[in-house]
Amino acid sequence: MSELRDRLDAALAMARRDFLIFTSYRFRLVTMTMGSLFTLTLFHFLSRLVRAPGLESSGRYFAFVVVGLVIVEVLTSTMALPPVSLRQELVAGTFERLLVSPFGAVGGMAATLLFPFCLAAFAGVTTVILSTAIFGLSLDGGSAFLAIPYALLGALAFAPFGLVLLAMGLLVKQTVMGASFIVSGISLVAGIYFPISILPGWLRWASDVQPFTPATDLLRHALTGTALLHPAWLEMLKLVGFAAVGLPVALMAVRASVRRGRRSATILEF
């Protein structure tokens, strides 16, 4: 029990470290928020051009895409940021310190995802607030609160992807481009910018074999009241399944990459 408490405390210390480093750059939060604002403005105007079945009015497409943008924030934070952080750790030699700590490299790498998740949650909430306050997005007051548990469940289901990218980063040292490639691919098939119903049949399967489609669907339903592709319980079950299977497998991948890096003595290379 004490061991578990120590590990949780160390994981929180990692998140605090990342928070302190993030906030040590004074304008980072401002530029991040401004970035969200510009993206929303862009989609606000783009939404006037969109006329698709089910999204006949510009307001409906804007509501649709805002939730997609929140998911993109999560994707970017959990897939693109951690490999960059890992590389910085390798270059700065701080990863070596993690390796000789009781918390260890595996725990350290897993905990690297905590702050990006929190940051993504903050960015998501900011995006929704800006959309509501400036662009007139109307939230579904009855179910908006469900976005929190859905987002947490989604985060657990997304974490394995972030962990696998970290494991690969330790082995091949450079996964930033790979992460961007995956984020783009997921954006294409997860119903982030457009409904998956307009995807060609041969590509539709890709929407069903990852957790991003059900997470987007649930979040969109909770925030804007759109109809679900599948019953909520089934979408949630998919997320639980991805987390339950994916997390242990991804942790095994991280352990294996650490073991291999130690054996080949390339673990500290960058």
Add this chain to the structure above:
Amino acid sequence: MSATTVTIPGVPEGGLELQGIVKRWRGAPRPVLDGVDLRIEAGTLVRIDGANGAGKTTLLRIAAAIITPEAGTVRLAGIDPERDRRAFHRRLAFLAAGNTGLYARLKVRQQLEWWARMCFLPRGEREARIDAAIAEWGIEEFAGRRLDRLSMGQRQRVRLAMTFLPDPELVLLDEPRTSLDEEGIDAVIGALHGVTERGGAGVWCAPAGEPAAIDFDAHWLLSAGVLAPAAQAALR
């Protein structure tokens, strides 16, 4: 393959034990470590010298279970790091050569707080231990300053303060003199004596020819992959 057994007689069992360590780099004509045996008993201080590229850092990294050897075993107080890594690293501290291993954007105290939690120091003891480390290493004046605003010597003191913070049983120091002034070196000596007084042990790796700052219980030279006693004259 040659093997050199290095044992300090007359001291109790325990400490660090490396047996038959072999490590080779891909494409290299011969192993960088070729069957190295090293036993460091509790309560002793050992110095290991070697030319640049002799394999000192590799040896320390294997001893710290950062990398694994192709052959051979590592034990600390009988603990195999491959079986119980956490217990192994609770007892060991490692200072890497150079001035790496710090978060440039964190303040000194934040860095120590982070490390205390990575080392699983009990919550109730952390603040007192950090305060003591700050005093011991003479870093009070810049404890609230960011790491990237410190001189190299000040950074080295912070690195050393982190290394000794968890009161380790075994301390592996890779070129600890880097950028340190006399006062800083005295602090290292004091900290090492503190470790041995508690029944722990210390290893000081240095480039061949660096003057010894402290009396060691043993002095070894790593050359051509083999660890051998250094000349008696170089001991002090």
